[in-house]
Amino acid sequence: MRFSGFKVVKEALTGHRGWKPLWRDPEPQGHYDIVIVGGGGHGLATAYHLAATFGQARIAVLEKGWLGGGNIGRNTTIIRSNYMLPDNEPFYEFSMKLWESMEQDLNFNAMVSQRGILNLCHTDAQRDAFRRRGNAMLLAGADAELLDQDGVRAMAPFLNFDNARFPIKGGLLQRRAGTARHDGVAWGYARAADQRGVDIIQNCEVTGFRIENGAVKGVETSRGFIGAGKVGVAVAGSSGRVMQMAGMRLPIESHVLQAFVSEGLKPVIPGVITFGAGHFYVSQSDKGGLVFGGDIDGYNSYAQRGNLPVVEDVAEGGMALMPMLGRARLLRMWGGVMDMSMDGSPIIDRTDIDGLFFNGGWCYGGFKATPASGYCFAHLLATGRPHETAAAYRLDRFARGHVIDEKGVGAQPNLH
Amino acid sequence: MLIPHPLLGPRDAQEFTYLGDAALMQRPDPQAGEAAFADYVFQRDNPAGVHRELWYHEYGDRSWLVVTRDTTTHEILGAKLARNVKMGLPE
Numbered sequence: 311m312r313f314s315g316f317k318v319v320k321e322a323l324t325g326h327r328g329w330k331p332l333w334r335d336p337e338p339q340g341h342y343d344i345v346i347v348g349g350g351g352h353g354l355a356t357a358y359h360l361a362a363t364f365g366q367a368r369i370a371v372l373e374k375g376w377l378g379g380g381n382i383g384r385n386t387t388i389i390r391s392n393y394m395l396p397d398n399e400p401f402y403e404f405s406m407k408l409w410e411s412m413e414q415d416l417n418f419n420a421m422v423s424q425r426g427i428l429n430l431c432h433t434d435a436q437r438d439a440f441r442r443r444g445n446a447m448l449l450a451g452a453d454a455e456l457l458d459q460d461g462v463r464a465m466a467p468f469l470n471f472d473n474a475r476f477p478i479k480g481g482l483l484q485r486r487a488g489t490a491r492h493d494g495v496a497w498g499y500a501r502a503a504d505q506r507g508v509d510i511i512q513n514c515e516v517t518g519f520r521i522e523n524g525a526v527k528g529v530e531t532s533r534g535f536i537g538a539g540k541v542g543v544a545v546a547g548s549s550g551r552v553m554q555m556a557g558m559r560l561p562i563e564s565h566v567l568q569a570f571v572s573e574g575l576k577p578v579i580p581g582v583i584t585f586g587a588g589h590f591y592v593s594q595s596d597k598g599g600l601v602f603g604g605d606i607d608g609y610n611s612y613a614q615r616g617n618l619p620v621v622e623d624v625a626e627g628g629m630a631l632m633p634m635l636g637r638a639r640l641l642r643m644w645g646g647v648m649d650m651s652m653d654g655s656p657i658i659d660r661t662d663i664d665g666l667f668f669n670g671g672w673c674y675g676g677f678k679a680t681p682a683s684g685y686c687f688a689h690l691l692a693t694g695r696p697h698e699t700a701a702a703y704r705l706d707r708f709a710r711g712h713v714i715d716e717k718g719v720g721a722q723p724n725l726h
Numbered sequence: 727m728l729i730p731h732p733l734l735g736p737r738d739a740q741e742f743t744y745l746g747d748a749a750l751m752q753r754p755d756p757q758a759g760e761a762a763f764a765d766y767v768f769q770r771d772n773p774a775g776v777h778r779e780l781w782y783h784e785y786g787d788r789s790w791l792v793v794t795r796d797t798t799t800h801e802i803l804g805a806k807l808a809r810n811v812k813m814g815l816p817e
């Protein structure tokens with residue numbers, strides 16, 4: 311089934327009886343060439359690129375719950391490539407370029423909307439840092455513009471420019487950044503992978519690895535043993551739990567991040583606005599809800615909910631930045647478990663166990679990485695070599711002293 | 727979350743800052759070598775369930791506590807002065 315304008319009109323005229331499920335619901339087979347653990351955005355994108363880009367076959371994605379139940383369906387949907395370090399920026403720009411073509415590639419409307427992201431600055435030092443980051447972005451082929459206060463005012467006149475503590479002096483704007491419908495991204499990759507023969511198996515929890523003579527032979531699951539030539543793990547917030555079953559400790563702590571949505575309002579916010587100094591960021595969904603959030607709660611957590619002090623902190627940040635927010639009613643709030651790495655950057659690498667590969671450490675920023683993470687993890691699984699933009703995302707970088715620490719705060723995950 | 731401070735009674739967790747796994751108190755011997763220090767600085771058990779962790783009473787009496795907490799429910803099971811834990815004293 312291909313989606314097209316013609317198909318929509320045809321279905322409208324014939325009572326919508328021709329729509330079919332987007333993917334099959336197959337029984338697991340006894341053995342696959344490649345098993346992906348975790349049916350979030352990264353696992354599904356990996357399976358899609360294995361089949362579509364790297365010509366692999368006999369692939370399964372094992373998901374313990376349902377597609378879209380993890381962080382892929384919990385994030386605040388921001389996509390951007392505004393990093394600074396040379397080990398990060400080319401990867402995120404590669405991802406940005408993949409976002410620009412993914413809806414056509416997948417034949418699926420993921421509502422990718424390049425409405426721009428604006429990071430606000432409040433001091434000369436911060437403006438200098440933004441100028442430097444913007445230049446690093448330009449060098450990696452991304453777009454960046456430095457706005458002065460008038461430039462910000464023209465875009466977002468409703469901001470509180472004269473806050474006594476954090477007066478707004480300007481901002482770093484990436485116009486090609488924006489938002490995408492998060493669960494639509496999971497569905498789009500799932501459908502496209504399924505069409506290329508990938509078995510997507512939901513309600514199938516991996517409970518152990520079968521490892522013989524230092525090589526992985528398959529996975530134990532709630533639906534029986536499934537043999538595998540290679541196993542790729544992409545379970546985000548559950549990384550610690552799952553890799554522990556393979557006897558591995560990781561440079562990762564799990565933390566909870568909360569997000570909030572207001573009632574639907576008329577369009578007020580032009581793109582994504584971040585107020586890093588005040589621990590607050592906001593955008594507006596196509597339905598009109600203000601989607602906003604702030605910092606992680608700051609203590610280890612596997613509970614998909616946070617505590618009230620952060621709610622208060624986010625609300626205060628929001629009120630300081632755009633006082634009109636106080637008029638809006640909050641509709642929903644929720645939490646997701648983040649795989650916070652020790653330097654704030656991700657890992658896409660093989661492990662010491664033959665055939666076992668790991669993808670994780672995405673912190674609060676893995677949604678934007680979904681297309682490139684899938685591409686690069688598939689590249690590694692299929693060819694045995696890291697993709698050029700992900701070559702630095704190694705597990706041993708910590709021991710080698712080659713950390714990728716954008717914020718420069720050290721091995722303290724609740725500060726990244 | 728309320729942290730049962732052994733000297734001050736129940737205190738709001740907001741008065742504290744969080745450092746991480748209480749295993750950080752077991753610093754390797756200075757001669758233990760790079761691998762031991764890389765492991766100490768970067769690797770974590772990160773358990774789903776009971777976790778012993780360091781909290782600093784920054785807006786209080788400035789003591790370090792070892793708090794035992796369930797990371798799947800946020801339930802706090804107990805708290806001790808880190809100093810006493812380190813010295814092997816009761817409480």
Ligand SMILES: Cc1cc2nc3c(=O)[nH]c(=O)nc-3n(C[C@H](O)[C@H](O)[C@H](O)COP(=O)(O)OP(=O)(O)OC[C@H]3O[C@@H](n4cnc5c(N)ncnc54)[C@H](O)[C@@H]3O)c2cc1C
Pocket residue numbers: 347348349350351352353372373374375376378379380381382383384385386387388389514515516517544545546547548552567568569603644645646647648672673674675676677678679
């Ligand atoms: C509130 C919030 C806001 C965020 N905002 C942004 C943002 O604006 N921009 C951005 O770029 N990123 C954002 N993120 C981060 C982003 O959502 C994550 O980094 C990313 O989604 C993680 O990759 P994933 O989609 O594969 O994870 P998930 O969707 O969590 O996928 C992992 C899957 O593995 C499954 N799993 C776990 N254990 C097992 C097992 N034993 N067996 C089988 N399956 C298992 C889980 O059920 C889950 O479905 C945000 C996250 C949160 C929580």
